[in-house]
């Protein structure tokens with residue numbers, strides 16, 4: 001089950017998982033974009049994927065997504081939390097709706113998904129929860145205070161979950177990318193913050209597929225091996 005599968009990193013993760021033989025439930029809000037991603041997945045015999053329009057901030061919708069995925073594809077063995085928003089803002093500009101949206105999607109959305117799949121994983125004694133965090137979950141960036149806080153939240157959540165599920169067959173991984181070539185930055189409207197902190201540095205940034213390869217690396221380990229965190233950066237933009 002991949003959230004944020006309608007574009008960017010989530011679409012690339014869905015593609016990589018499908019190519020690796022997984023059945024994939026593609027979730028995000030935009031059905032047309034999900035269908036387009038689905039049409040690019042490698043075809044396979046039987047039902048290889050479903051498109052499930054879902055707003056991760058709505059707990060009931062997330063529960064329905066899991067029920068549908070389980071009915072049509074089988075137990076959710078892997079959750080990739082990729083749905084996210086990012087707004088460059090200066091705290092002094094008090095863009096409170098953007099602060100709230102960041103918490104709703106990045107924090108509560110991830111919680112809703114974890115809450116919906118964890119019971120089944122524990123019951124089966126098997127599962128892997130991967131969250132696309134950010135290098136901003138390890139280092140706080142100016143202009144991204146609330147975003148960095150939201151990614152620190154998912155890092156702390158994942159650490160706690162990992163400790164509590166040790167010995168129960170569940171793996172928990174965070175992927176911490178630096179700049180990736182996606183549409184994410186385009187939602188920022190605080191020109192002052194963008195001007196001061198959001199300008200491209202000129203380095204070759206990551207492709208979504210680079211991040212997807214990290215997800216696959218974490219998933220492909222032997223049963224006794226856990227990849228807890230992967231920090232992946234453009235070579236010329238070290239943190």
Ligand SMILES: NC(=O)c1ccc[n+]([C@@H]2O[C@H](COP(=O)([O-])OP(=O)(O)OC[C@H]3O[C@@H](n4cnc5c(N)ncnc54)[C@H](OP(=O)(O)O)[C@@H]3O)[C@@H](O)[C@H]2O)c1
Pocket residue numbers: 003004005006007008009010027028029030031033054055056057082083084085086105109132133134135176177178179180181182183184185
């Ligand atoms: N790009 C980077 O430089 C970078 C770096 C580090 C980490 N990340 C993280 O990577 C993740 C994916 O971002 P991206 O770069 O691939 O950007 P993106 O192309 O804008 O993807 C964001 C995805 O999140 C989905 N989404 C947003 N709100 C949602 C909601 N309420 N419910 C369900 N889905 C929702 C969007 O789909 P819909 O609009 O269809 O709902 C979209 O599929 C994010 O968590 C981001 O923080 C990105």
